[in-house]
Amino acid sequence: MAPVEDTAGAGIVAIGAYAPQHRMHNDEWAQYVDTSDVWIYPRTGIKTRHIAAAGESTAMVAARAGSLCLEAAGMDPADLRWVLVSTDTPEMWNPATACFVQAELGARRAVALDLTGGCSGFVAGLGLAEARARLREPVLLIGCEVLSQAMDWSDRSTAVLFGDGAGAALVMPREPGKPAFEIVNIYARTDGRDAGILGKPYGGTKNPLTPELVRDGHHHRIVMHGPYVFKNAVTKMADAALSSLEEAGLTLSDVDLVVPHQANQRIIDAVADRLKIPREKVFSNVEEYANTGSASIGIALAEAIEAGLIRPGQVVLTVAFGSGFSWAASVWRAAGVPPVRAELNRGAVLTKGVGT
Numbered sequence: 523m524a525p526v527e528d529t530a531g532a533g534i535v536a537i538g539a540y541a542p543q544h545r546m547h548n549d550e551w552a553q554y555v556d557t558s559d560v561w562i563y564p565r566t567g568i569k570t571r572h573i574a575a576a577g578e579s580t581a582m583v584a585a586r587a588g589s590l591c592l593e594a595a596g597m598d599p600a601d602l603r604w605v606l607v608s609t610d611t612p613e614m615w616n617p618a619t620a621c622f623v624q625a626e627l628g629a630r631r632a633v634a635l636d637l638t639g640g641c642s643g644f645v646a647g648l649g650l651a652e653a654r655a656r657l658r659e660p661v662l663l664i665g666c667e668v669l670s671q672a673m674d675w676s677d678r679s680t681a682v683l684f685g686d687g688a689g690a691a692l693v694m695p696r697e698p699g700k701p702a703f704e705i706v707n708i709y710a711r712t713d714g715r716d717a718g719i720l721g722k723p724y725g726g727t728k729n730p731l732t733p734e735l736v737r738d739g740h741h742h743r744i745v746m747h748g749p750y751v752f753k754n755a756v757t758k759m760a761d762a763a764l765s766s767l768e769e770a771g772l773t774l775s776d777v778d779l780v781v782p783h784q785a786n787q788r789i790i791d792a793v794a795d796r797l798k799i800p801r802e803k804v805f806s807n808v809e810e811y812a813n814t815g816s817a818s819i820g821i822a823l824a825e826a827i828e829a830g831l832i833r834p835g836q837v838v839l840t841v842a843f844g845s846g847f848s849w850a851a852s853v854w855r856a857a858g859v860p861p862v863r864a865e866l867n868r869g870a871v872l873t874k875g876v877g878t
């Protein structure tokens with residue numbers, strides 16, 4: 523490791539984002555389960571989701587976003603010291619997904635580690651990335667999910683909510699004059715007493731898979747108490763937002779744009795209502811991508827920057843909630859706007875999902 527040397531702070535100096543080519547409309551879900559756009563859209567704000575192609579694994583999706591991020595930064599992968607991948611849909615049990623990503627990128631001097639932090643893993647991971655970047659160790663942080671492979675395609679109450687994709691951020695020590703989102707504060711919390719409410723309980727050491735469990739589809743079972751998750755997501759995202767701003771010495775009136783985790787439009791709206799933030803200050807793209815777990819903030823950030831919604835000098839607040847329960851928020855000041863490379867296949871032709 524490099525010698526310990528603190529700097530003026532750390533920032534996000536480039537963003538990369540990737541979503542698979544296959545776009546699946548709500549209507550297509552009717553082939554798999556008893557559902558419809560009429561049920562899904564009003565309850566979630568979701569119209570389409572991107573679904574990884576057969577053989578397109580988490581590490582491949584993550585590496586694509588990571589590679590785009592490094593291209594945007596003009597950075598040699600060999601200069602990275604850390605590759606952190608936040609995912610709940612890993613390449614395999616072991617080794618870490620980040621190892622495959624590190625190899626694919628050619629980041630040969632980097633330590634590769636995974637974070638399993640649910641949908642808030644990217645924001646919480648930013649705290650770790652920021653701490654290392656302050657020590658002059660460049661970090662590539664990637665949030666990535668291939669939830670289409672993890673979910674139960676016969677369970678309408680969970681499957682219609684999710685999509686696949688990846689978002690990446692290069693976190694470096696701040697350099698005067700170089701565009702970056704200066705990380706002003708990161709606030710993250712977990713309450714493991716609710717660990718059983720949302721997650722994928724089968725296939726680990728607690729509930730090892732047996733032929734009988736696989737036959738009954740437990741290998742794909744996602745447990746979720748929807749209304750309880752909804753209520754907690756709203757209150758905890760609002761609390762995290764206020765706590766992070768308070769620690770940063772700012773208030774909601776200082777915030778120019780909120781980039782929330784894209785779980786569900788109703789959750790985003792309820793958080794905005796609770797905080798009394800006007801809708802035009804809250805970014806949303808859940809209609810296009812659905813809930814992409816820890817990838818959602820990176821993808822949203824890429825689109826918000828590309829749409830010109832973040833300008834130099836502005837304050838950005840990001841906030842997320844997920845399994846654990848875990849929740850996190852972060853306040854950034856735009857010391858310039860970092861470069862973005864995104865391959866989000868937004869206009870791709872709607873195609874049939876791969877299913878299971």
Ligand SMILES: CC(C)(COP(=O)(O)OP(=O)(O)OC[C@H]1O[C@@H](n2cnc3c(N)ncnc32)[C@H](O)[C@@H]1OP(=O)(O)O)[C@@H](O)C(=O)NCCC(=O)NCCS
Pocket residue numbers: 556557558561562565566641678679680682683746747748749751752755785786789813843844845
């Ligand atoms: C999942 C969620 C959309 C359900 O919305 P809801 O308003 O609570 O659902 P409702 O109570 O109106 O409807 C439930 C009914 O719809 C049915 N239903 C569930 N999914 C359905 C679908 N895709 N299509 C049609 N019907 C469906 C249920 O079987 C249930 O039927 P029943 O009343 O006959 O038992 C909502 O609880 C939610 O968004 N929760 C948070 C989920 C989330 O974002 N998790 C990730 C956080 S990171």
